[in-house]
Amino acid sequence: MLINELSKKTGLSIHTIRYYENLGMIKGLTDEKVKSNNYKHYDSNAVERLEIIIEAREVGFSLAEIKKILTTWFESTESKPETLELFEAKIKEIDDKMRYFKQTKKLLEKVCEKLKSEER
Incomplete structure (x- = not known):
């Protein structure tokens, strides 16, 4: 899915999703065959990670703590x-x-x- 679909699915703004991606909390993949755009595609793993981020933010975890949670949970x-x-x-x-x-x-x-x- 593209970032706008990911935004609709999670309720997060595109800006916020890009921010989390810049922090290394989620990852979008570009199609190496397509050179005309820089569109990134996101899978269900990105949705799951964003849902964890949302819930962790709601209970008071800092972004650094959330990043650690994501790393230990997934990697x-x-x-x-x-x-x-x-x-x-x-x-x-x-x-x-x-x-x-x-x-x-x-x-x-x-x-x-x-x-x-x-x-x-």
């Missing part, structure tokens, strides 16, 4: 320990953020209550 023979370690680190990071946000929320609630009591 490494012993990917489970590395991937598991990366996921466990992300879970810890999320837990730390949740604690921070809960503390921040409590502090803001106290300030709001104080402001409300001063209005009366």
Whole structure:
């Protein structure tokens, strides 16, 4: 499929797909027989990689972390320990953020209550 089809299938803009390709996260293939254009063709592997990228971005992975996930998932023979370690680190990071946000929320609630009591 061409990049516009890939864009429609994944919901990502062509610009974003090209950006991920420039980072080496996906790869399009050009037909060596055709010299009149630089059209790249993408297969189901590109769709799968982009879906992983989308999901990983949604849960807070950085692009560097996602690139590592893709490498260990698709190219490494012993990917489970590395991937598991990366996921466990992300879970810890999320837990730390949740604690921070809960503390921040409590502090803001106290300030709001104080402001409300001063209005009366």
